[in-house]
Amino acid sequence: MMRKNLRLKVQILFTILTNGYAYGFLNGKIYQGTLKYACVPGLNCYSCPGAIGSCPIGALQAVLNQRNLQIPFGVLGFLFVFGSILGRFVCGWLCPFGLVQDVLHRIQLFRKRKRLPYHSVLKYGKYATLIFLVCIGSLFLFGGFAKVPAFCKYLCPSGTLFGALPLLSGNQLLRSQAGGLFFWKLGILLALLILSVKIYRPFCQYLCPLGAIYGWFNRFSLVRIHWEEERCISCHACEGACPVGLSLKEISRSPECIRCGRCVRACSVECLHFGNRKPVLEKEKK
């Protein structure tokens, strides 16, 4: 049985681990070491003063922004490795911006909702973000003579929260340059944070391009939730517990499943579990 708050502990630990460059926070500078050759699995802005790895979406855009068109094999490599092994487990357990939304959703302020109205249409927003902002935007959108990372520039709330706010608070020169674009991004961040109190992870469900990529791997990734139909008593407790409102047959296979494991905890007969091995039931032990 999965322990309560285990996921929260892992999320906090991983966020500290991937943003552990304390010197950067103290001096308003960023880490410039060799670890930044590698991407971290989650959406973690590389301009965060504490970041010790690169953001996969930022890295993808950096390669697409090059003058000579090239297939971004290096970044795709990281995405294939993380995706094939973990799928959207990354979103549920390892993403710092996911952690922020999870914590905000615990605030008992509004009546909670799992989804926005028109969810069946809006859920495709993350694919639109991936195609139009991350790919097409990075290839064809110019700022002066250079291509721009359109997702980072116009949307990414993780960059504003983990990059802009700590850097601008510790660096007078940068603060003096903040203008309309910064306040546009700040508005997006605030809107998403407020929405997170009511809706479960609105950014992950509707806008995150990384979630769109990892969602594709969900159907065959190593880490997944298995359902043993023969044990199931159809109590639907798992469906009630699922924070993104998936049905029993969608759990784990759906690109929306973030492997949070709430369904595993909710199942009284242990017919849902991580991994391949069947867990031994209490009555089977006796």
Add this chain to the structure above:
Amino acid sequence: MGFLKICKQKAWLLGTALGIVFLGLGAAGGQLEIVWKKAVMICLECIGIG
């Protein structure tokens, strides 16, 4: 167990292997260098002033 079911169960292995090959290709093509150069400078677009 059917062949297709085994393939489906082990697809993650194929994906991981493909990822490692892609990583090698990217590293050989200097793409990790591009990523590093972008990541060690403050990204002005990311923080909303670029």
